[in-house]
Amino acid sequence: MDEFRETELKKRISESTIRRLSLYHRALEIVEENGSETVSSKELAKIEKLTPAQVRKDLSFFGSFGTRGLGYPVKDLKAKIARILGIDRVWNIALVGVGNIGSALVSYKEFARQGFKIVKLFDNDQRKIGSNHKGIVVSDIKNIVSELSGSEIEMVVVCVPGSVAQFVVNDIVKAGLRAILNFAPVNLKVPDDVFVRNENMAMELEYLSYALVNNHSKNRVK
Amino acid sequence: MDEFRETELKKRISESTIRRLSLYHRALEIVEENGSETVSSKELAKIEKLTPAQVRKDLSFFGSFGTRGLGYPVKDLKAKIARILGIDRVWNIALVGVGNIGSALVSYKEFARQGFKIVKLFDNDQRKIGSNHKGIVVSDIKNIVSELSGSEIEMVVVCVPGSVAQFVVNDIVKAGLRAILNFAPVNLKVPDDVFVRNENMAMELEYLSYALVNNHSKNRVK
Numbered sequence: 001m002d003e004f005r006e007t008e009l010k011k012r013i014s015e016s017t018i019r020r021l022s023l024y025h026r027a028l029e030i031v032e033e034n035g036s037e038t039v040s041s042k043e044l045a046k047i048e049k050l051t052p053a054q055v056r057k058d059l060s061f062f063g064s065f066g067t068r069g070l071g072y073p074v075k076d077l078k079a080k081i082a083r084i085l086g087i088d089r090v091w092n093i094a095l096v097g098v099g100n101i102g103s104a105l106v107s108y109k110e111f112a113r114q115g116f117k118i119v120k121l122f123d124n125d126q127r128k129i130g131s132n133h134k135g136i137v138v139s140d141i142k143n144i145v146s147e148l149s150g151s152e153i154e155m156v157v158v159c160v161p162g163s164v165a166q167f168v169v170n171d172i173v174k175a176g177l178r179a180i181l182n183f184a185p186v187n188l189k190v191p192d193d194v195f196v197r198n199e200n201m202a203m204e205l206e207y208l209s210y211a212l213v214n215n216h217s218k219n220r221v222k
Numbered sequence: 223m224d225e226f227r228e229t230e231l232k233k234r235i236s237e238s239t240i241r242r243l244s245l246y247h248r249a250l251e252i253v254e255e256n257g258s259e260t261v262s263s264k265e266l267a268k269i270e271k272l273t274p275a276q277v278r279k280d281l282s283f284f285g286s287f288g289t290r291g292l293g294y295p296v297k298d299l300k301a302k303i304a305r306i307l308g309i310d311r312v313w314n315i316a317l318v319g320v321g322n323i324g325s326a327l328v329s330y331k332e333f334a335r336q337g338f339k340i341v342k343l344f345d346n347d348q349r350k351i352g353s354n355h356k357g358i359v360v361s362d363i364k365n366i367v368s369e370l371s372g373s374e375i376e377m378v379v380v381c382v383p384g385s386v387a388q389f390v391v392n393d394i395v396k397a398g399l400r401a402i403l404n405f406a407p408v409n410l411k412v413p414d415d416v417f418v419r420n421e422n423m424a425m426e427l428e429y430l431s432y433a434l435v436n437n438h439s440k441n442r443v444k
Contacts, residue, residue, distance in 0.1 A: 015429070016238065018428070018429050018432050019429070021428075021432075022422075022425045022429075025428075026407075026422075047409055048409070085431060085435075086431035086434060086435030086436070087431055091431055100326040100329045100330070101326045101330065104322035104323045104326035107322045108322070108323065109407075110407050110422060110423065110424040111427065113407075113424070114424045114427070114428065116424060116427045116431075154434065155427065155430055155431075155434075179433065179434050180430075181423075181426050181430060185248075185335075187269055187270070195429075195430055195433040197426040197427075197429055197430055199423060200244075201327070201330060201403075201421060202330075202332040202333050202335070202336045202338060203241065204419040205313070205315075205333065205336070205403055206240070206243075206247075206307050206308075207244075207419055208377055208403060208417055208419055209307060209309055209338075209377075209401075210240050210306065210308055211401065211417040212376060212377075212401050212417070213306075213307075213308030214306075
């Protein structure tokens with residue numbers, strides 16, 4: 001991809017486009033595992049339940065190599081999307097709050113598979129501090145600022161109760177980190193140059209309850 | 223809301239609108255806890271980091287009562303959104319696969335808080351079958367079709383490995399259920415009248431890696 005196109009892509013990309021890039025990347029992994037070297041927009045659309053037109057529109061940013069009859073080169077396209085998403089490398093991650101969800105995430109295979117490596121754990125519970133989770137010793141949350149500052153860690157997953165999440169996040173920001181995945185059910189305040197994604201699994205169930213109550217056919221929920 | 227508006231809303235609603243309705247509902251809970259009886263589009267927008275224009279557009283479906291200077295009536299609007307989302311009632315839920323993520327979800331407070339009640343657990347591991355998780359005895363997955371058929375359960379959370387997820391989902395569909403929240407990293411095939419939501423926590427981290435790599439300011443990632 002030439003510089004111009006890359007700049008254009010960055011300018012026009014939206015949250016939902018980023019989500020679709022993740023979906024295309026996963027779809028390309030499936031296609032690659034099946035041994036295909038090329039893939040059509042129709043196939044990609046089918047795997048991720050999108051329209052072929054949407055796929056072609058999104059992928060047009062990556063150059064014009066989706067040629068009629070041949071389709072997209074799987075390996076090349078996957079590498080380009082990985083580069084855009086920043087998953088062509090390993091990210092070192094800290095996780096704060098080794099409770100039910102936190103412990104489960106330490107073993108969550110999809111993180112590791114995409115290069116997101118949990119290397120540090122923090123908790124405030126004396127019974128947990130010093131204990132070993134999948135080879136990582138739990139550190140005292142009191143030391144979070146000094147242990148994160150200047151470390152190789154660039155993202156933090158926050159799994160603490162809502163009542164303390166903002167304090168934890170203030171420390172993460174103080175340590176100079178700029179990317180937080182938040183599982184606490186609160187809206188966090190962060191400076192403009194810090195990115196927060198909120199994960200609330202109940203919202204996915206709300207989508208399902210909406211669908212059931214309104215008896216939507218899938219063709220209507222776009 | 224009169225019948226006409228309700229029909230219009232259903233016709234025009236998109237996946238991202240449903241997501242925003244969930245966000246408005248959460249924001250209204252916060253406003254209500256703070257003791258406010260009315261709320262402006264500006265306040266709602268600030269809580270959920272949306273634009274006031276977007277909030278006004280979405281809420282216009284609910285009638286014209288967001289009057290200038292007064293704002294929206296919190297309790298009334300919250301009740302209407304809850305009805306649309308189907309969270310003005312309790313949903314009984316089964317969870318299949320009591321592993322790391324599954325166990326964590328049994329204790330996940332946000333499910334219960336929004337009326338999503340896990341009442342049944344299934345696993346195929348003989349060591350887990352018959353054991354008790356938060357008062358629920360784990361059932362043998364062999365009996366899933368008979369135990370779900372005609373039961374009070376309307377949604378299923380699937381936390382089994384990707385290699386067996388499709389088989390489990392086939393059984394859920396056979397039992398007549400139509401709403402599945404899938405944590406397995408695979409794309410499931412279901413009939414047209416069955417709703418599946420895929421939860422992949424790595425995708426949220428991909429959004430963060432995208433933001434860091436491309437050094438986006440938040441004003442540009444919409």
